[in-house]
Amino acid sequence: MTTPRDLLIMAMDMASSRSVDRGDLSLALAGAEAIDLLDARAIGLDGERIVPGPPLPLADRMLDQAAASLTREPPYEPVGEWLWRRGRGLPEAYLGTLEADGDAVRERHRRWVVFHTDELVLVDSTARRRAEHRLRSDEPVLATLAAAVGIDDPAGPGSPTVTRVDDVATATVLTAVDDALGELAVERQRRAERRDAATADNVRRGY
Numbered sequence: 001m002t003t004p005r006d007l008l009i010m011a012m013d014m015a016s017s018r019s020v021d022r023g024d025l026s027l028a029l030a031g032a033e034a035i036d037l038l039d040a041r042a043i044g045l046d047g048e049r050i051v052p053g054p055p056l057p058l059a060d061r062m063l064d065q066a067a068a069s070l071t072r073e074p075p076y077e078p079v080g081e082w083l084w085r086r087g088r089g090l091p092e093a094y095l096g097t098l099e100a101d102g103d104a105v106r107e108r109h110r111r112w113v114v115f116h117t118d119e120l121v122l123v124d125s126t127a128r129r130r131a132e133h134r135l136r137s138d139e140p141v142l143a144t145l146a147a148a149v150g151i152d153d154p155a156g157p158g159s160p161t162v163t164r165v166d167d168v169a170t171a172t173v174l175t176a177v178d179d180a181l182g183e184l185a186v187e188r189q190r191r192a193e194r195r196d197a198a199t200a201d202n203v204r205r206g207y
Contacts, residue, residue, distance in 0.1 A: 001127055001130055001131070002032070002033075002036050002060050002062070002063060003032040003033075003035055003036050003141060003142060003145070004029045004032040004033050004036070004062065004090075004094055005060075005062075005094060005097070005098070005127065005131070006032075006130070006131035006134055006135075006142055007025075007028060007029060007032050007131075007142060007145050007146060007149075008025070008029065008091065008094045008095070008098065009098070009103070009122065009127060009128055009131040009132075010131055010132070010135055010142070010146050010151050011025055011146075011149065011151060012104070012120075012121075012122050013122055013128060013131070013132065020149050020150060020151065021149070021150075022091055023184050024148070024149045024150070024181055024184065025090075025091050025149055026087035026088065026089075026090050026091055027083050027084070027087045027177055027180045027181055027184065028145045028148055028149050028177055028181075029087065029090045029091060029094060030066075030082065030083045030084075030086040030087040030090055030177075031083055031145065031173050031174065031176065031177035031180075032141070032142075032145055033062070033063060033066040033086065033090075034050070034066075034079065034082065034083075034173045035141055035170050035173050035174075036060075036063055037058075037063060037066060037067060038167075038169050038170060038173070040056065040058055040063070041053055041056070042056050042058060042063075042067050043067070043070065044169070045079070045169045045172055045173075046076065048078050048079050048080070048172060048176065049075065049076040049077065049078050049079070050070060050071070050076055050077055050078075050079055050082055051076050052067070052070040052071075052072050052076075055067070061097070062093065062094065062097060065093075066086060069085075069086055070082075078176075079172065079173055079176040080176045080179060080180055083176060083177060083180050084180065095120055098120070098122075098127075099120060101127075102123065102125070103122065103123060103125045103127045103128065104120045104121060104122050104123065105120070105121060105123055106119050106120055106121075107119060107120075107121045135151075141170060141174070144174055145174070145177065148177060148178060148181055149181075
């Protein structure tokens with residue numbers, strides 16, 4: 001299992017204070033991939049730019065795809081730009097891996113909180129229990145990413161969440177995720193304001 005898969009399982013499984021937004025989840029999954037690639041030494045960081053390492057066989061096909069998507073010629077891609085590019089369609093891709101591996105199944109009349117139109121539900125699996133244990137253990141990276149997309153702490157309100165990350169490269173990726181989520185929130189607000197203004201204008205015109 002990988003950090004992105006654990007995060008997606010938590011997004012499907014844990015009670016949340018709000019529905020998990022697909023855009024937020026996309027960025028967080030891409031950030032989780034970058035952190036796993038750092039741990040595997042498949043990439044390094046030069047400041048905020050992703051420097052690919054030598055091609056390595058990774059133990060996960062999605063991480064292999066992530067590594068293959070890297071810009072391998074200087075100037076290398078900033079983490080923030082890679083999050084936006086890699087994140088497109090990433091939740092759906094990871095859902096496909098969960099279904100293919102038997103960790104999620106399609107079930108009628110059941111819904112989960114990430115995409116209200118999808119009917120994939122988790123099964124009781126080792127992967128699910130591992131992800132829950134990892135979050136309950138306050139593992140810093142997963143806890144930080146989960147909190148960023150609005151996943152409640154399974155231990156309940158008021159339970160401590162460890163967010164300290166000592167590794168500089170990992171902290172850089174987490175900061176880039178947070179910045180990207182902030183940009184997305186601002187863009188949502190702008191769209192809402194434009195929509196409200198258009199509605200008000202239509203009302204004034206009698207529509």
